[in-house]
Every structure is written in structure tokens, then in C-alpha cells.
Amino acid sequence: MKKLKSKISNRVKLTLERTIPYRYHYKPIGVHPEGVSNECVRFQNIYTAYENPLKIEDGLFDILSDYDKPDYKSVTTDYNIIELDEGRVFAGNVATVAVISKENKIVGEASFSYKNGDVVPADQNNVFQQKFFPEPEHFDCTVFAMLNGGGGASNYAHYLIDSLSRIHLLKKSGKFDEVDKFLVPSIRYDFQEDALKLLGITRDKIIEGDKVPHIQAKKLIASTAPRDTSVIIPSWVCEFHRDEYLKPEFLNDFDAPYIYIKRSDSGIRNVLNEAEVEEMLSKYGFKFYELRNLSFIEKVSLFAKAKVVVSVHGAGLTNIMFCSTDSHFIELYPDVYILTTYVDLATKVGIDYAYQLCKSSAFADNGGDAQKVHVTVDIPKLEALVKEKVQ
Structure with missing residues (x-):
């Protein structure tokens, strides 16, 4: 019953947000050109044309569930770190993350929007249907955005793969030590905070995305999503987690082969x-x-x-x-x-x-x-x- 009430409440909230104009000037006016730097949005390439195959046998691929079966066995992705002066992040609901430039345009590859089971292009982001915008909370510092949609707030897989893995791209850019705050999906579960702490990210450096739906930072840093718009997990995600957490000083003994x-x-x-x-x-x-x-x-x-x-x-x-x-x-x-x-x-x-x-x-x-x-x-x-x- 509690879950049902929560679903009804969220649906009503979403409907109102899309029908009642409030602070409408925060609604983006378009999409920033992909990969194009200017005076307030700067792209730094981390991986160019990264090849990412899905290495599963044909027999298993053939029986994958139709509703989630990819029509590809390999993708190629450019991975970037993006710096935005006075950039914003709006994540008003579980299906929407919008990284927005000072020019009030969405940065597509750093944003996320989910419709009918699919990640959609930036120009179809749900934020363009939004009419109600809370005032953004301002952070006079450098913030790294790690939001990935609703899954990262509660799901172990989405948190590790789609959110936490972005730290690898940040480190490769050389900007990890410049970051003052990390905007994460949530720390409602112990594993979320513990995984961050082992990376040197303490609670005082964390902004909880599920509590702050709209922020603006003096400098916002964002990244390409680890899986971009596909279901395939890049090899560097595994390499990052293994390098960071499989350290002898971290591991406990388990006599359980x-x-x-x-x-x-x-x-x-x-x-x-x-x-x-x-x-x-x-x-x-x-x-x-x-x-x-x-x-x-x-x-x-x-x-x-x-x-x-x-x-x-x-x-x-x-x-x-x-x-x-x-x-x-x-x-x-x-x-x-x-x-x-x-x-x-x-x-x-x-x-x-x-x-x-x-x-x-x-x-x-x-x-x-x-x-x-x-x-x-x-x-x-x-x-x-x-x-x-x-x-």
C-alpha cells in the first residue's frame, strides 16, 4: 500500500510539473552542438572511437528477451569530460537528467532521458516537457555530476556501472583533484557511501541528487555516460573497479571458494x-x-x-x-x-x-x-x- 501511494503521488507530481508553469525561464531552449567547445562549454576527449563489443555466443544472443534485445553486437563511443561555467543539473524525476549550459542548452551526451524502455536522443529529453522548475541550489565551487537516472539511486548495478564508473573518466582527465563536490544519485544505502569513501570521497564532499533536484555550480564537470545509449558495458568499467577495489589492504578473507x-x-x-x-x-x-x-x-x-x-x-x-x-x-x-x-x-x-x-x-x-x-x-x-x- 505504501509503494502504491508513493507511485500515485509521484505520478500526480509529474503531471503537475508538466502542466503548471513555474520558473519557466529555467526550461532549456535547445541542445548544445555535440562535441563543440565554446567560451562556457569545453570538451576534453578521453577515449576516441572506443570499440566496445558484446562478447556472447550466438546461441545466447538469439534467445535474449525481445523487449531488451539490442540490434547490435558492438558499439563505438567517444568519451568526453565536459566543463561548464555556471552549468546546471536538473533531475526532477527518475526518467530525466538534464545537464544544462549557461546558454540554457542541454549537453546531450552528459544528459539522460528514458521513454518506453529506451534512452532517447537529447532533443527528446523529458525536460522539454517540464513546466515547473524549482530554484536551483547554488554551489560556489567545482561540482562533478554523476547522476544517471533513477536506477542509480537504489540499484546496485546501475550505481556501480552507470554512476560510479564516471570517476574513471574524471581521473583520466586529470581533474579529479579540482573537484570540491560530487553530485551522486543517493547515499541512502551503505554501499553507495562506502564505495565513494574508498575512492577518497568523504561525506562532506557529497551532494545527494535525490534530495537536491536542481543545482547550479560555479564550474560543473560532467561526462559521457559509461554505456552511452547502449546496453553494452565498456571494458574500462571493469578495469576501473578492479584497479580501485581489488587492493590487498581493502580485501577481507573468505574461505568460500x-x-x-x-x-x-x-x-x-x-x-x-x-x-x-x-x-x-x-x-x-x-x-x-x-x-x-x-x-x-x-x-x-x-x-x-x-x-x-x-x-x-x-x-x-x-x-x-x-x-x-x-x-x-x-x-x-x-x-x-x-x-x-x-x-x-x-x-x-x-x-x-x-x-x-x-x-x-x-x-x-x-x-x-x-x-x-x-x-x-x-x-x-x-x-x-x-x-x-x-x-
């Missing part, structure tokens, strides 16, 4: 016959973990020490990028929810990957419904896979 990640701490994609799955895996020395019970660095350490990982598809599997290159990963897919994210990470790191389709508890033909199903695992098939990996 074989691990099964439970989803009983979630209300979606639960394993309906999990007791039988655990009974089988116990024969091979597996240990069982709920990731919510671990700190951020404990999650990193657990996967770094693991030799075999088994789990249903879910955000916690972002930690696959911390596995050693001689480890094995078995991903259990609901047969209505087959996405690229974690096979992409596994192949970018170079670990052995296998998957199994599991019977879903309901039919679904869209991502919203499909992500909520539960699964039943074919235990003999899983055991056959496990035997290959533990011997």
Missing part, C-alpha cells in the same frame, strides 16, 4: 525450490550468502575469493567483475528475463561463463513484468553444470 547467492532478501526472482538447490550444492561444498548482509568491501572480497559462483540473474551479480580470471560463473535465467548485463561483465573480465534457463512462475512479454517472476531450477541440469566447474 564455491558460493551460491540467494535472493531470499528480495521479493522478485526467488528460487521456488531453493531448499532442494541448496541440498544439491551442499554436496559440492557450496556456501550460501544473502548479499544484503555484507558490506560493500565484503561483497567485493567474497567474489574476489570465489572459484565458482551460482546465482539467479540480479543486480548483486555486478560483483562478478571482481572475480579472478580463473573462476567460473553459472547464471540462472528466468526463461522470460534473459538480459546481457552479467554475461557481458563476465566475458569482459575473462572468466568462464555458463547459463541455465529456468521455468518462470508466470508469462511476461515486457521487462516490468518479467523482472518480477520467480523461478524453478532444473536441479539435475544444474548439478551437471556444477560438476564440470568444481572438478
